[in-house]
Amino acid sequence: MLERRFFNIVITYTTVWVVRRAAVHTKMNRPKVLVSNPTVPQIGFDLLQKYCDIIRIENENETKEEIISKVKGVDAIYWASRLKLDKDIIEAAGPQMKVVGTMSAGYNHIDVDELKKRGIKLGNTPNVLNNAVADIAVLLALAASRRIHEGRLKIENNQWDLGSQWMLGQDISGATVGIIGLGGIGQAIVKRLIPFEVQQFLYTGHREKVEGKELGAKFVSLDTLVRESDFVIVSCPLNSETEEMCNEDFFAKMKKTAVFVNISRGKVVHQPSLVKALRDGQIFAAGLDVMTPEPLPPDDELLKLPNAVIVPHLGSATKKN
Template structure:
């Protein structure tokens, strides 16, 4: 009997490819850019498994071409690029990579909070442009972090990890979530709050919800209007959770003080995007989980899921 076929949509480590080769023939898109859609459609016809990134859409068009597909292993915790319901109708398992990226993403979220609140990238540009000519008492003055109030929207694994970091900064922590998280409350002193209360009282608001129909444009003009004029908004979830036009207006009008963004509705974000023109925006290229160690673990977990399914076993992290 011939081995199953696995298609990997981005170049990964030799270790991960070797893991997959224990159970299958493996083909890999070697480019540094997303695999061309035409190639993905062609490869999926013979694939028993595909290891995807957030840049690949697994939709009805793709699934109609899949003759043997048994598993889609997404190398991300989010899976808004995958039509999970359509996969399940066809008996295709979908897996993600939770847990292994929690701490790295929480580190990035808190780093973005600090960088935005304290104007670190703006101050760096100021210095490099040769504009630092003397000391001044309010030169590049930012917002305090220690002892302020943090609002976390979406208290999943990453939200809880951000709360642990905030506790070390003696922050008062509010969170908004579908379910109460008593263990997180006990560890960090966080308190469950309604969304409006959280927005009105927080000095920093960190958005960490998955992108669903319910959370699309969760943060819009009404929500930004509730925030303090000195408040900082940080998004480390998905770009679609925010009405970017409303955020731009809130920043330009002074309705909120600044924003730190790791994600955008369109990625890569166009350089002429209005938000990139603002000095009070710290923008990053979706690097929440981007540490070498974390990305290695994510790739290994995705590969483990494929090996399990192709070996007739249960996947580790099925949706």
């Protein structure tokens, strides 16, 4: 589709633009670029090949050792790997490397501090995936609050009970929805939930935002948000400040009727604490697009919980994107 082509062109030009600048700086006509995984769409390869000599990792299950063996002397890395781009790989590339482009909005899989130390530019794809990820956040909030997974299990086990008080869920209309991280995705979530007649939106972060006021959302502390929200939706980046932020103390503060949704990164959550909170009825339910590890083992405790709606990191997985 045209939109997908545009997305791929945008992310590739991020790399090409800086690589061409690097070429001028180093007086090279065709810089060398390592592409870390063969799953990058062909249009990305085609565009890069107009300007660069490509060193391509052919194995979809690439190893760090394989990347290090091929990265020496490159001017840029086009990073689309499940691995972390760390100091070892950056050092192996050499001092001539000028840029890293990543096919993602997030960059927690890249050692940004190491890039900064070396003056290496980083290009990512902010805002491109906001709508798709916001859609799945709403889907998970509704599915978890209305016990969709648990209902499916009842069908499979022939445990239907059509009484009027059977399988009652939580309403999102009239609820307080708390958004942790009111960036582009967080704002898109609020816009989608306004028609659901949510009573109040809360958000938290480093500072109050103009966009928050425009959306009618109230800026509060994390503690206030967790205690007062009927739905807690995590859409913040993963970093040293947010890693395992959603821990045992966090879930203990939530309402027992509250629904937890994470479309951020799995490591924002201390997963054993979430499992315990769901299993013990400390919170009502959870909807998760991300978890730790990924892929999640089929015997993981999360998958045994009827009040956990889990999808395999599908937030941006639409044909448009």
